[in-house]
Every structure is written in structure tokens, then in C-alpha cells.
Amino acid sequence: MSLLEVKDLHASIHHHEILKGVNLTVNAGEVHSIMGPNGSGKSTLAQVLARREAYEVTKGQVLLNGKDLLAMKPEEAACEGLFMAFQYPVEIPGISNAYFLRAALNAVRKYRGEEELDAMDFLPLLKEKMRLLEMDERFLNRPVNEGFSGGEKKRNEIVQMAVLEPRMAILDETDSGLDIDALKIVAKGVNTMRSKDRAILLVTHYQRLLDYIVTDFVHVLVDGRIVKSGGAELALELEEKGYGWTEPASAAAR
Amino acid sequence: MSTTINTIQDLTNQEYKWGFVTAVEEDTIPKGLNEDVVRLISAKKGEPEFMLDWRLKAYRYWDALEKAQGEPKWANVKFGPIDYQNMVYYSAPKKKPSLKSLDEVDPEVLRTYEKLGIPLLEQQKLAGVAVDAVFDSVSVATTFKEKLAEAGVIFCSFSEAVRNHPELVKKYLGSVVPYTDNFFASLNAAVFSDGSFVYVPKGVRCPMELSTYFRINAAETGQFERTLIVADEGAHVSYLEGCTAPIRDENQLHAAVVELVAMENATIKYSTVQNWYPGDKEGRGGIYNFVTKRGKCAGRNSKISWTQVETGSAITWKYPSCILVGDNSVGEFYSVALTNNYQQADTGTKMIHIGKNTTSTVVSKGISAGHGQNTYRGQVKILKGATGARNYTQCDSLLVGDKCGAHTFPYIEVQNSSARMEHEASTSKIGEDQIFYLRQRGLSSEEAVSMIINGFCRQVFRELPMEFAVEAQKLLSISLEGSVG
Numbered sequence: 045m046s047l048l049e050v051k052d053l054h055a056s057i058h059h060h061e062i063l064k065g066v067n068l069t070v071n072a073g074e075v076h077s078i079m080g081p082n083g084s085g086k087s088t089l090a091q092v093l094a095r096r097e098a099y100e101v102t103k104g105q106v107l108l109n110g111k112d113l114l115a116m117k118p119e120e121a122a123c124e125g126l127f128m129a130f131q132y133p134v135e136i137p138g139i140s141n142a143y144f145l146r147a148a149l150n151a152v153r154k155y156r157g158e159e160e161l162d163a164m165d166f167l168p169l170l171k172e173k174m175r176l177l178e179m180d181e182r183f184l185n186r187p188v189n190e191g192f193s194g195g196e197k198k199r200n201e202i203v204q205m206a207v208l209e210p211r212m213a214i215l216d217e218t219d220s221g222l223d224i225d226a227l228k229i230v231a232k233g234v235n236t237m238r239s240k241d242r243a244i245l246l247v248t249h250y251q252r253l254l255d256y257i258v259t260d261f262v263h264v265l266v267d268g269r270i271v272k273s274g275g276a277e278l279a280l281e282l283e284e285k286g287y288g289w290t291e292p293a294s295a296a297a298r
Numbered sequence: 299m300s301t302t303i304n305t306i307q308d309l310t311n312q313e314y315k316w317g318f319v320t321a322v323e324e325d326t327i328p329k330g331l332n333e334d335v336v337r338l339i340s341a342k343k344g345e346p347e348f349m350l351d352w353r354l355k356a357y358r359y360w361d362a363l364e365k366a367q368g369e370p371k372w373a374n375v376k377f378g379p380i381d382y383q384n385m386v387y388y389s390a391p392k393k394k395p396s397l398k399s400l401d402e403v404d405p406e407v408l409r410t411y412e413k414l415g416i417p418l419l420e421q422q423k424l425a426g427v428a429v430d431a432v433f434d435s436v437s438v439a440t441t442f443k444e445k446l447a448e449a450g451v452i453f454c455s456f457s458e459a460v461r462n463h464p465e466l467v468k469k470y471l472g473s474v475v476p477y478t479d480n481f482f483a484s485l486n487a488a489v490f491s492d493g494s495f496v497y498v499p500k501g502v503r504c505p506m507e508l509s510t511y512f513r514i515n516a517a518e519t520g521q522f523e524r525t526l527i528v529a530d531e532g533a534h535v536s537y538l539e540g541c542t543a544p545i546r547d548e549n550q551l552h553a554a555v556v557e558l559v560a561m562e563n564a565t566i567k568y569s570t571v572q573n574w575y576p577g578d579k580e581g582r583g584g585i586y587n588f589v590t591k592r593g594k595c596a597g598r599n600s601k602i603s604w605t606q607v608e609t610g611s612a613i614t615w616k617y618p619s620c621i622l623v624g625d626n627s628v629g630e631f632y633s634v635a636l637t638n639n640y641q642q643a644d645t646g647t648k649m650i651h652i653g654k655n656t657t658s659t660v661v662s663k664g665i666s667a668g669h670g671q672n673t674y675r676g677q678v679k680i681l682k683g684a685t686g687a688r689n690y691t692q693c694d695s696l697l698v699g700d701k702c703g704a705h706t707f708p709y710i711e712v713q714n715s716s717a718r719m720e721h722e723a724s725t726s727k728i729g730e731d732q733i734f735y736l737r738q739r740g741l742s743s744e745e746a747v748s749m750i751i752n753g754f755c756r757q758v759f760r761e762l763p764m765e766f767a768v769e770a771q772k773l774l775s776i777s778l779e780g781s782v783g
Contacts, residue, residue: 094738098730118737127738134735138753144739147749151740187753204739 045110047072047243048093048212053104055092061102062088064268072211073240077254078247079279080265081287086247087131089265090216093245094128095121108212122148123155127210129201131217136188141200142170144188145207152208173206177233195226202233213237214245219253231256251283326389331382333357336488339388343457343491346464356477356487369481369588373644374673374705375613377586380551385520387489442506449505451535452497456524459495466497470528474557474594474621482553482615483590486522490555493523498533498564507763509538512554520551527557529564531597536567538763549577549612554589562597562624567605569762570618574610581640581669584612591618592648595627595656603630604647605761612641617675619648622656622684629658632758637670637702646676646707651684651717660691663755666702673705680717688718695725696754698747 048070055063062085070076080086092099093106095118106113108124116124136144142163150160161169171181177199189197198218205213215234219227234244234257246253254262254276262278263270266287272278327338336357340350364382446453452463460467477487494510512523529535552574558566568591577584587610593602604618620629631647649658664672672695680687695704704725712719728750736746752759752771759767 096734118734119740119742122738122740130735130738132731134729134731136732136736136750136753138756139749144736144749147745148736148739148741151742151745155740208739 046070046107047109048113048245049105049107050093051105051107053089053092053106054102055088055099055104056102057088057099062099062268063092065104066265066268066270068263068270070212070243070245072243073238074260075238075244075246075257076261076263077259077279078245078263078265078270079249079251079282082249084265085268086249086265087216088268090128090131090214090245090247093121093214094118094126119151120155122208122210123152125211127205127208127213129198129205129213129215129218131220133189133192133197133201135190137190139188140185141188142167142184145170145204148204149207170203170207173203176206176236177203178229179203194221195223198222198230199226199233202230206233206237209237209242211241212243212245214247216247217249218246219248219250227253228256251279254279326386329384329386331357331385331387331489335387339489339491342388342390343460345457345460348464348468349460352472352477353488356484357489359478360481360484360488363481363484373615374671374675374707375615375642375644377549377613377642380549380586382485385551387520387522388491390491445505450499450502451504452495453508454495456490456493456495456526459526463495463497466528467495467526470526470557470559472557474559474592475555475590479590482588483555486524486553486555486590489520490522490524493525493554494527495525496527496535496537498529498535500530501532502530503533504535507536507538509540511540520553522552523554525554525556526559527566527568528559529561529566529600531561532563533561534565536569536763538569538571540571540573549584549586550575551586551588552611554591556589556591556618558593558602560593560595560597560600560602560627563599564597565601565603566593567603568593568618570604570606570608571762572606572608572610572614575612576610576641577612577639579639579668581612584641585610587611587614587616589614589616591616592621593619593629594621595624595629595653597624597627598653599626600624601628601630603628603632603761605632605758606634606645607755607758607762608633608635608643608645611643614641614643614645616645617647619650620658621650621652622658622687623652624656625653626655627653628656630761631658631660631662632761633662634665634755634758635663635672635674636665636667637672638667640669642671642673644673644675646674648677649679649689651678651680651687651689654684655686656684657688658690660689660693661757662691662693663758664693664695664704665698665751665754666695666704667698669701671703671705673707675707675709677709677711678719679710680712680714680719682713684714685716687714687716689720691719691721692757693721693723694754695723696751697725697727698751 046069050066050068053063053066054061066089078086078089088099092101095116101114108126111124113121146161146163146166153160174181179199189200192200201218218230222230231253246259259276262274262276264272333354336353340353475483477484496508498504527535527537558568560566574585574587595602602620606618608614618631622629629649633645635643635645637643646662647660649660660676662674664674666672674693676691678689678691693706697704706723708721710719728747732750733743733746736749737743
């Protein structure tokens with residue numbers, strides 16, 4: 045059984061159709077990349093999969109580990125193992141990173157019938173993950189994302205992913221706004237997270253993230269549809285020829 | 299801040315859980331208010347002449363005020379007429395509370411406090427907190443008295459203070475809030491039946507937190523308690539009050555007065571977790587919480603700090619204030635006020651700078667949910683002689699939903715040009731993006747809102763003693779129940 049199965053997914057926001065029939069199958073152990081020009085619907089796909097309520101699904105089906113994802117609330121999807129690293133991580137003033145992450149982890153653990161972790165058990169775990177992402181321990185006690193630089197926010201997303209250990213991780217333009225050093229650190233985090241039980245879906249505009257993360261499949265999203273799929277070499281071809289190159293294929297797909 | 303998320307979750311599913319009534323035989327006087335009632339209350343308490351005189355002066359002042367203009371109308375709250383003749387002004391558990399031993403307290407009353415999580419039997423007490431329990435009109439028990447007495451600290455019910463320390467009461471009663479201060483303060487002065495009294499002598503650091511727990515039980519009864527805290531030179535005391543009431547359909551009046559006096563180098567920290575019954579979802583019933591709280595920093599380098607978490611009451615009308623008389627004295631006000639359903643709050647502070655180099659800090663966090671209306675009203679006044687005075691005011695409002703309101707009325711009056719004033723204000727809504735972010739990490743929408751609000755209130759919560767900070771967080775979650783989604 046596939047970890048994520050997207051079938052003919054149509055979705056709108058404010059009655060404006062963005063996704064126009066997306067099909068995608070992701071198996072455990074795989075890394076997929078969704079690429080596409082601005083406005084093609086990449087982020088919408090990520091948000092719909094994370095169950096953001098502002099988007100209305102008008103048609104189609106999505107299965108997460110065989111379960112109907114579209115019937116789940118965002119927190120249920122999260123507890124079922126779906127994680128999304130945000131393109132624009134949100135600030136939560138007054139709540140420390142450590143407190144927030146323990147609450148999140150315990151929510152997920154509780155859902156799975158696992159014992160909750162107290163601060164004493166949780167802190168070493170968090171510190172280890174932060175070391176991996178080369179984040180200073182002082183971030184533990186700083187309010188969630190408040191006063192973080194763009195790069196720190198993105199790294200913080202990966203720390204969260206590492207702590208929550210999702211089965212299906214979606215990274216929404218995590219590479220945007222990162223300098224090359226930060227990009228390498230994020231890539232290292234993602235690479236460390238690769239496992240046979242986990243799948244990763246990278247949503248990205250640029251090919252450069254793929255210089256550091258080996259992707260198994262690349263899908264090109266244009267105007268709300270996947271117009272081309274292939275291996276890692278497809279990303280390089282895109283980089284070279286631009287998205288315009290896929291347009292005839294896009295037309296053909298109609 | 300160690301309350302786990304799931305505790306909050308469990309609590310969000312609860313309604314007002316302190317709403318039970320204790321079946322206890324009460325000694326209740328007939329409804330209505332006149333000079334005879336005032337005399338009766340004074341007689342029941344066996345008060346000396348000076349107290350009765352003071353009460354009668356207050357009553358006459360109030361009576362004239364009531365006939366002339368009634369309650370003050372300037373607050374941003376709405377309520378129907380209050381019939382002061384249709385209310386009971388004295389109600390006490392019949393068994394005479396003993397001042398020496400808990401054995402003589404009605405076991406029903408003890409059980410009530412146990413149910414509220416306030417065990418009065420000392421061996422069960424949280425270490426380090428002494429409690430005075432006020433049930434309707436009287437103080438039923440004060441714990442840890444002997445231990446406090448060893449340090450020279452007087453902590454007892456007001457009635458007891460009148461009997462045993464009349465010279466102190468006479469000296470300080472009404473010295474910060476005179477009986478002519480305002481309508482409800484006058485009413486309180488006339489009919490107040492009990493409350494807490496604290497005196498910390500020179501140079502003494504009170505060895506434990508002091509706490510008063512107020513409980514309204516009887517129906518159609520007003521609660522009028524009075525608290526007086528005096529910290530003599532170099533003394534230090536931290537005091538907390540909590541309060542609950544049964545669920546009743548009619549509104550009940552709570553008009554308290556708190557007076558604080560801090561002498562040279564003394565510090566008083568006064569924390570309140572106010573959880574009177576707020577009324578039901580349609581706004582029926584609930585307590586009218588019309589309270590006058592004021593502290594006087596009488597001596598040099600003295601400090602008074604108010605922290606309040608206001609989650610209960612149908613209407614809250616209170617402005618814990620500081621009069622900064624002594625040079626270099628410090629006044630602080632940290633407040634969280636939450637209004638949900640049809641609750642109304644008009645609350646804030648007054649910082650009156652009289653002495654030189656006096657400083658004040660005001661941090662107010664207002665949260666409005668449901669149809670709640672939340673008003674911050676604050677006055678900062680720098681008098682002519684207050685050279686080098688400083689004030690920092692931060693006033694933030696958070697809106698949950700689109701039917702509530704947040705209002706801010708800051709009054710700033712500066713008569714000395716050397717003053718430094720800072721005022722920051724913000725109004726925000728809980729963002730859909732914030733809630734979604736937290737839900738994507740596995741938290742329910744109620745947990746998410748709870749977390750965002752706790753974060754919003756953090757500056758205030760960290761001023762509270764630890765146990766009470768936890769209680770305050772839980773209270774906010776309960777009070778917000780049903781306001782999301």
C-alpha cells in the first residue's frame with residue numbers, strides 16, 4: 045500500500061480552481077519533488093494535503109496510509125503522521141519553542157496511545173535534534189519563531205520534523221530564502237530523516253535544493269496538473285530549459 | 299508553566315465547576331439596608347464604638363449619594379438597576395467559628411473548601427501558604443497563625459483585628475480608601491462584615507505566602523469584605539486572593555475594598571485570581587464585581603505590585619491603583635482580563651506619582667471572546683513635585699471571534715516636564731494562520747487557542763506565584779470553553 049495516494053484532486057480557494065486534477069503516488073522510503081513555476085499550485089497542493097480549511101476540495105480522493113485524508117482535520121492528519129514544513133513559519137509570541145514542541149509531540153503520542161513525555165525526558169531528545177540542525181540551544185527558550193531570521197525559521201521547521209518523526213513529510217518551499225550554508229544544513233537534516241518507513245515530498249521552485257538532497261522522482265506541476273514526471277535528471281533538464289519547455293507537454297496533457 | 303496541554307484539554311471541556319451550593323445553616327439577617335442594619339452588623343461583630351461611628355458616617359454618605367445619583371455611570375458597562383433594599387447584608391454559617399481551632403468550624407464549610415481545592419487542615423496545606431477563608435460574611439478559618447506570630451506577622455480576619463489590634467485598625471482603616479471615595483467603597487464601609495488583616499512589622503520578611511479565599515454561598519446576599527495590609531519599614535509580604543461563587547440565576551453584588559500601605563523600603567505584592575461566577579452562556583446571573591483596590595507607597599523606596607487574573611464575574615469594575623508618595627517608590631500593575639459570553643469588564647489602574655523619581659509599570663492584557671466586552675481604563679498622573687517620574691504602559695487586546703469588543707481609555711496627565719512616559723498599545727486577533735500552524739503539529743483548535751492566549755498573557759503570568767500561575771492558565775482555558783470553532 046502506498047503511503048500517499050492522490051487521485052484526480054481538484055481544489056479551489058474563493059471559488060477559484062487551483063488544482064485541476066492532480067495524480068500522485070508516494071511510497072514509503074521515497075523522496076519526491078514537486079517543481080513548477082510560480083502560481084502553478086505547488087503550495088496549494090501542500091496546504092490541501094495538510095488540510096488547511098480555506099481550500100475547498102471539489103473533487104478527487106487522497107489516501108494517507110490507506111485512510112481518507114480529506115475526511116481528517118489538520119490535527120488528525122498530523123497525528124496520522126503527516127507533517128508540513130511551512131513556507132512561512134508562523135510566530136507564536138510568549139510560547140517557548142521547547143514548550144510548544146513537547147505539547148505537539150505529546151499530542152501525537154497521545155493520539156497513538158503512547159505515553160506522554162515529561163520535560164525531563166523530552167529535553168535531551170530535543171537538544172539532540174537541535175545539534176543535528178546546528179541550532180543554538182538558546183532557541184529552546186525563545187518564543188516560537190519570534191525574532192527568528194528567515195533561515196532560522198526554516199531550520200526550526202526541520203527541527204520540528206525531526207522531533208515529530210512523521211511518516212509523510214511535506215516541505216513547502218523550505219529552500220526559499222536560505223543562503224547556501226543554511227540550505228546545506230536543512231538538506232543535511234532532511235537527508236538524516238530519510239528512512240525506509242518515511243516518505244518526503246519536496247515542493248520547490250528551484251533545482252538547487254536537489255543538489256543536496258537526492259530525489260527519487262520529480263514531478264512538474266503546471267496550471268494545477270502534473271504535466272511531467274521523471275527521475276532526478278528531470279530537475280536538471282528543467283533548470284537548463286526552464287518551465288516553458290514543459291508547456292507543449294502540458295498542452296498535450298489536456 | 300508546567301501545565302501540560304492535555305490538562306488544559308481536559309479542562310476546556312468543563313463548565314464553571316465551582317457552582318455548587320453548600321447546605322449549611324446560616325445566620326442571615328433580613329433583607330434591606332438602613333441605619334439599624336448597620337448597627338446590627340456592628341453589634342453582631344462586637345465592634346468598638348469607633349467602628350460603628352465610622353460605619354454610620356459611611357452609611358449616611360452612601361445613602362445621600364444613592365438618593366442623589368445612584369451608582370457611577372462612567373464605566374463602559376451596562377447593567378439594570380440594583381435594588382439595594384432587596385439584598386441581604388449579613389449571612390454567616392451558624393456555628394460560631396472558633397478563632398483557636400478548626401474543630402468548631404461546620405464540617406460542611408470545611409468540605410466546601412476542600413472541594414474548592416483549599417484544604418484548611420494545616421497538615422494538608424500546600425507548604426508555605428497561609429490561608430484565611432471567608433465564607434459569605436465571615437472569616438471561618440485562618441491557618442498557620444502561630445507560625446506567623448513567631449515572626450511577628452499578624453494575619454487574621456478583619457473582625458479579629460478590630461477586637462485584638464484596634465489601634466492598628468484605627469490608624470490605617472480608610473487611610474487609603476476613605477469612606478467617601480466612591481459609591482461602592484462607601485457602601486462597603488457601611489456594611490462590610492469581614493475580610494483579612496495583615497500587619498508585617500519593621501524589617502520582617504513574611505515567611506510564607508498569605509492567601510485569602512472568598513466564597514459567596516448564600517443566595518440574594520451581597521459580599522462586602524475589606525482587606526487591609528500594612529507593611530512597616532523594610533517589611534516584605536506577598537498576598538494572594540481567590541474567589542468563587544455558586545451558579546445562580548440572579549446577579550449578586552460583590553463590593554470589596556482593599557487597602558495597602560507600604561512604609562519605607564517595604565514591598566507588598568498582591569495577586570488576585572478572580573473567578574466569581576460569570577453568568578451562563580446567555581448572560582443570565584453572575585456576580586457584579588465592583589471593587590476598590592488601592593495601595594499607598596507611603597515611604598521612600600517602597601513598592602506595591604498588583605497582579606490580577608480576572609476571568610469570572612458578569613461585570614468587573616476595578617482599578618487596583620498605586621499612590622506613589624515616597625521618593626523612589628515603585629508601582630506595578632499586571633493584568634489579564636478575560637471576557638467570554640456576555641461578560642463585561644472595565645478594569646485598569648491608576649498610578650499617581652507624587653514623590654520624586656517614582657516609577658510605575660502597567661502591563662494589561664485584555665482578551666475578549668463570545669459577546670464579551672473588555673475595557674482597559676488607566677490613569678497615569680504625574681504631579682508637580684514628582685521630578686524624574688517614569689511610567690511605562692503596555693496595553694494589549696486580543697479578540698477571539700467577531701462579536702466581542704475591546705476598548706482602551708488611557709488618561710495621562712503630566713504636570714512635571716521631567717517625566718518620562720511610554721505608552722504602547724496593540725489590538726490583535728488570533729490568526730487563522732497561527733491556529734492552523736499549531737493544528738498541523740497535532741494540537742486541537744481549542745488547545746491551539748489556549749496556547750496562543752497563554753503566550754499572550756505570559757508577561758503577566760510570570761508575575762504570579764508558581765501554583766497560581768498554573769491555576770490561572772487552567773482558568774483561562776475553562777473560561778474560553780465554547781468560544782472557538
